[in-house]
Amino acid sequence: MMKTLPETVKLSVIASFGVFVWLLSGFLVPSGPALEVPSSISEKNKNTASVKVVSKTINPEDFNEILSFRGYTQAKRSVSIASETSGIIEVLPVKEGQKVKKDELICKIRVGARQAKLAEAEALMRAKEIDFKAAEKLVEKGHFSLSRAAAAQAAFDTAKALVAQRQIELDRTMIRAPFDGVLDVRHVELGDFITIGQPCGTVIDKNPLKIVTQVSEKQVSALKTGAKGKAKLATGEVVEGVISYLAEKADPVTRTFRMEVEVDNSDYRLRDGVSTNLEVEAGITEAYLLPHGIITLQTSGDVGVMTVENNLARFHPITILSDGPEGVWIKGLKGTQKFITVGQEFVTEGQPLKVTETKISQDDTVMDEAVIQ
Secondary structure, three states, X not given: OOOOOOHHHHHHHHHHHHHHHHHHHHXXXXXXXXXXXXXXXXXXXXXXXXXXXXXXXXXXXXXXXXXXXXXXXXXXXXXXXXXXXXXXXXXXXXXXXXXXXXXXXXXXXOOOOHHHHHHHHHHHHHHHHHHHHHHHHHXXXXXXXXXXXXXXXXXXXXXXXXXXXXXXXXXXXXXEOOOOEEEEEEOOOOOOEEOOOOEEEEEEEOOOEEEEEEEOHHHHOOOOOOOEEEEEEOOOOEEEEEEEEEOOOOOOOOOOEEEEEEEOOOOOOOOOOOEEEEEEEEEEEEEEEEOHHHOEEOOOOOEEEEEEEOOEEEEEEOEEEEEEOOEEEEEOOOOOEEEEEEOHHHOOOOOEEEEEEEEEOOOOOEEEEEOOO
């Protein structure tokens, strides 16, 4: 005998069946119009709410581009004057830091027996000279063979060479400055024994003075020798010069190019090895002078500006050339541009705009002309 289901179970089954039928009807019978998908970005933009912004039309101007670098001063040349003979230091006539002229005495080595050896060589030379002249006369009279005369001449030439050698050895006791400059370091003291190759002192030539820096691969093509430069030294001086050298080959480690700017230092007031801030002219380029506040930063990290093109917002990455009280000079665009000056933070690439354009009246006062696009 079949048992009947309880009344509550029957109601649950009927309710579940009803819900199932209702859900199934939603899949089989459309309840409304189909979802329309825009077929292009332009159609999508039509469905996007326009954003109100303020723009300003700005024309490009010629701008003398200035590139900035960190560098340091360097002497034109620096030489450690090494001794070519050995002996005891007898005289040191120049103090460290003192200016010197070319061939001025820096260190004097005790002569010792060198003078006597020179006198000996000179006496021998005079004797050989007499022998040679006598041999010439005897050859003329037929009493001497040509070979004996040639031997006498060879002995005389050898004696002259010995005199020259002794004179050079004596001159080497006088160590002199190779060029005009400053005795920067003295490496010996009175009474020191100096050997061949040991430095007596270091002389530096600081005129002209060089300002040395490294130029990146992106900047090197904008520079050329002869371009003007201006540097501020850490010691406070401000100097001007021109690019005298620009490397053709990059450093294999840093991938940068060495650049040198020569500045006048005829009074020797500028020092070697001082840190500098260097600015160099890179030529005339097309640039825009913009208000400070319109520069924007993308989420990608790119710095740029927003412009209006066909009533749509456009982002342009830029390079900042100069920043001053009058505004920011930038490059990276071409021709006349309509820059968004208010509201650029609230628009994205390709977004429709309602533009209010800023214009300048004849008396240079700002006027806003509403141009609803």
